[in-house]
Amino acid sequence: MQTRTRDGLALLLAGALLGGGIAWLLGRRQESPPAPSALDAVPADALLVASLDLPALRASKAFASFLREEREIPGLGKVRDVCGFDPMAGLTEVVLAIPAAGEGGDFGLVAAGAVQSEALLTCASKVVEARGGQPVVTQIGSFHAVRDSSAEGRGEIAVRPGGPILLGGGAYLRAMIDAADGRAEPVRESAAHREVAREVGEAAARVTVVLTPEQRAELERELAPGGGARSPAASVVAAGAGVALGPEIAVRGVVLCDAEAPCAELGARLRAARDARAEDLATRLIGFGALLQRVEIAAEGKELHARVSLSAEEASALVARLASLRALERPAPAPRLPPALEGRGAPPPAGDGGAPSPDEVVAPRRAEPDGGAR
Template sequence: MQTRTRDGLVLLLVGVLLGGGLAWLLGRRRESPPAAPRALDAVPAGALLVATLDLPALRASPAFAPFLREEREIPGLGKVRDVCGFDPVAALTEVAIAIPAAGEGGDFGLVAAGAIQDQALLACASKVIEARGGKPVVAGLGGFRAVRDSSAEGRGEIAVRPGGPILLGGGAYLRAMVDAVEGRAATVGASAAHDDIARAVGEGAARVTVVLTPEQRAELGRELALGGAGRAPAASIVAGGAAVALGPEIAVHAAVLCDAEAPCAELGAQLRAARDARAGDLATRLLGLGGVLERVAIAADGKALHARVKLSAEEAGALVERLASLRGLRQPSLAPREPPAPAEPPALGDAAAPRGDAGAPPPDAIIAPRQRPRPDDAGAP
């Protein structure tokens, strides 16, 4: 075989091998699984409220981590790990909650993304249903598998697929979420109004956006107009939202979008007056909110109204813990309290006798709140 012929065959073989390798790599790329969907990818268009939580960021925050590390329990059954053998929440990275603008009261959807164990989750949900005396039924729903209690129709169901997400909802709205995540229906990402208010409040580990429908705005205007003449400034609200950004300080940024500048400015003045009145309220100060409210800067910017405040991590943690404990304070005591013994009426000659609590104000005395100097809201950033 001549040298030239041999070299040609070698080059041809190398070309075939390179071409085959390139084709194999391209084929592997086409076969690679798609990126895991975001929680918002499963929220259908037309949502009234959308809330998102960045769980890794919250777990890393000293203010919120203690609440996410707590052992979760299923009422009446015990700890989740004991019932299911694992905690499904521990591996989640993102949660979205949605309330549809159109639908019956109580409709909502929850989407969770992360490292999903689909079969284990279905088994866990079935155990919980059986432990409560129900009858679990597992069925296909598009590319998802869903479990529900056939003895309690209308109470919602859980749907999951390999790789996620997890969907929790009921009836038609759960199916709308499946259609959204599988590309058969529009998602909330196509909503310009939700996008506008999300940009107004900025990014955050926790964020909520609310967009009113024209019918809801008209109803709000009618209700507010009952208390006085003319159109109330709050009736001009188109959307609202808030975001919590975590860092060395915790920054809370809330905003509303109005349909005109004048009512937005008037609404800002009303909110500043309400803030000052509420900050001096005794109950507000007992909760530790008085100082926080005094620092809230409220300022209008065209058709937008912004409210901002920053808290230290320690301050935010104490405030969250105090608010979370309110539910326990409201619950009645298990043991009935003994009624206090009736006090004996004082003798006529004792009317002017000094009392041990003479320095305390009478029960109906009004204690004027201490006023603190405030920054100019109109110039707030």
């Protein structure tokens, strides 16, 4: 009887273990693999890395309007009309990278999130054709890339199922693909970029810059031509800035120096520049003067920190003012004739002797010193 009881308990225990193991395996099978990060496709030797957390920005009253704008392809119209969908709609992360080495103007753009790879390749080919080019699709590693064979060197777009999306010049695009495919170190492995990012902290928008020894030497030569006194800016090794979103908008910047004394001197110069800019009339008129006065700048050993916080309402107002200024800087569209006058030629130019239109402003004639008029 005892033997049968022991055997029954053993079978029950074995069944429980087996059932639990099967349930664990089924659960593991249902887990989706982690989504690729845009930073995984940025080469480790990048000079500048700027990242945007799109869901956080979309949820912010201050910045959401920028992401809701209808995106257009210059000369072709709205992206949704050309492609049949908006590639930005499902994205969660965008990263801009500038290589430390390479021709001026080189850059890479990486986007991660819900990616429709086949639809994106089709859209890119349509855009190339609409501009009179010849689209060519090639496979590079695990990615498919589209380029215009009639315009070599003007950039390519590459994507793989599940993302990310890559945009860049030929050589740098391939460097990004190598990083994404694990054949080269991504920027996550860069100790310098990691240190700057750690000092900046969590942020919905963040930028980190790491100078190479060659760039620092060139900077020092430019700041002290002829072997003059060393500028404190020549001590800069790396820098970064970030914007954290919440009940308050926190902006933080950090500069890493190679020594404490020049870092302190640089801080003093930045505080003087802040005070001068805050008193500038143009800065005060657009509402940035008071904000600049609140920026705290302090040296802490070999680090220089700048911090400022503002309410969501203040941030919304400042962003709205920036948007208004941006709209003013855009060129006004060319005037069009009424439909009834289309095809009848352009109206006579101003100043041909005709009467001024109702909205024309006629400048007053100014007397010259000799009594004449201009």
